[in-house]
């Protein structure tokens with residue numbers, strides 16, 4: 598297939614592009630900055646184009662000669678507001694709507710869209726509420742064959758999660774940790790990529806949503822400890838009281854690129870775990886974190 602992969606220059610995109618290329622698909626990745634996607638250029642059937650995916654005419658042009666679209670665009674910091682900040686609105690709601698409408702206009706039907714586990718209009722964070730609104734915006738556009746994926750937090754080479762915890766422990770004598778008891782069911786990026794690629798061939802996935810989770814539930818404290826052990830720099834972890842964590846997150850909102858915001862804390866009020874179905878679709882067995890993470894954490898991420 599010829600596939601347009603929007604938001605494909607990031608962490609998941611890197612792994613999914615490789616999986617799709619290995620399966621013989623041709624993938625076009627639009628990016629705001631070609632430089633960000635240069636790691637994809639080594640893949641034989643993957644091309645990178647600098648373009649503005651927020652412009653409906655550019656989107657329609659990008660969709661010419663494609664057979665499927667994958668939307669991976671997502672941000673963790675989209676500002677504050679009710680029901681969500683302006684950044685979340687633009688990236689998680691307006692853009693998916695524009696993508697779906699451009700597909701309808703160009704007659705393209707197949708869309709894979711990545712949302713987030715526990716996305717809901719009533720969720721405590723703007724991130725999760727905007728992810729739910731994005732799903733709804735796509736569902737409101739008629740005539741598309743959509744499959745939605747809702748992953749828990751994702752680990753794998755190049756992640757911004759275990760790698761960050763490992764790096765922090767290399768630099769800090771202790772780790773002050775917000776929401777230490779928050780629960781996650783981390784899923785390997787290879788399983789995310791394979792599940793998404795599998796769905797391209799499966800008509801029964803049209804109109805369905807799939808949770809993507811790993812085999813085990815961990816607290817954030819356990820994950821940070823695990824990252825410390827696996828990278829060889831385990832430090833003491835000090836769980837922060839809620840008020841201190843909130844102040845820390847508020848202060849970080851003034852630091853460009855900082856890894857935490859008050860909205861992230863609100864997301865962690867909900868257990869980021871499976872709602873009870875299979876961890877992965879299509880009979881796939883999820884890879885354990887302990888099997889994969891040592892390989893890349895020992896190399897530094």
Ligand SMILES: NC(=O)c1ccc[n+]([C@@H]2O[C@H](COP(=O)([O-])OP(=O)(O)OC[C@H]3O[C@@H](n4cnc5c(N)ncnc54)[C@H](OP(=O)(O)O)[C@@H]3O)[C@@H](O)[C@H]2O)c1
Nearest residue numbers: 604605606607608609628629633669670671688749750751
């Ligand atoms: N990683 C996880 O643990 C996790 C868990 C659950 C759900 N998800 C979801 O999975 C998706 C991919 O995650 P990821 O970890 O691969 O993210 P990532 O590494 O941060 O990559 C995000 C991509 O989105 C694009 N992007 C960001 N803001 C944009 C904007 N305003 N307009 C247009 N493009 C924009 C970036 O493209 P440029 O090249 O243009 O910068 C980049 O390719 C996201 O929707 C995320 O919410 C991720």
